[in-house]
Amino acid sequence: MNYEKIVLDLVTPIVDDKQSVSVKLMPTLDEREVLLYIYANSEDVARLIGRKGIMANALRQMMSVAxxxxxxRITIKFESY
Incomplete structure (x- = not known):
């Protein structure tokens, strides 16, 4: 399953600058863990996290079901530039 594409498809409609959003799959020591970093500008990261982390938690929950x-086990982290 291509987790990077799934997350990118989920977050792209939410952000303003669609070209600046990227998702990277990072290696981990645990073979069952999938670590994804979402990179976007600071405004878009704030929008993706949402108030009290509601959007971030919803995204994490959707990916855990997938x-x-x-x-x-999916771990999603947000980084701004």
């Missing part, structure tokens, strides 16, 4: 079939 990864259950492959018995993976």
């Amino acid at each position: 990864s259950r079939k492959e018995d993976k």
Whole structure:
């Protein structure tokens, strides 16, 4: 399953600058963990996290449902530039 594309498809409609958003898959020591970093400008990261982290938690929950079939654990982190 291409987790990078799934997350990118979910976050692109939310942000203003669609060209500046990127999602990177990072290696981890645990083979069952999938670590994804979402890179965007600071305004878009604030929008993706949302008030009290509501948007970020919803995104994490949606991805955890998508990864259950492959018995993976998704970790999503946000970075601004």
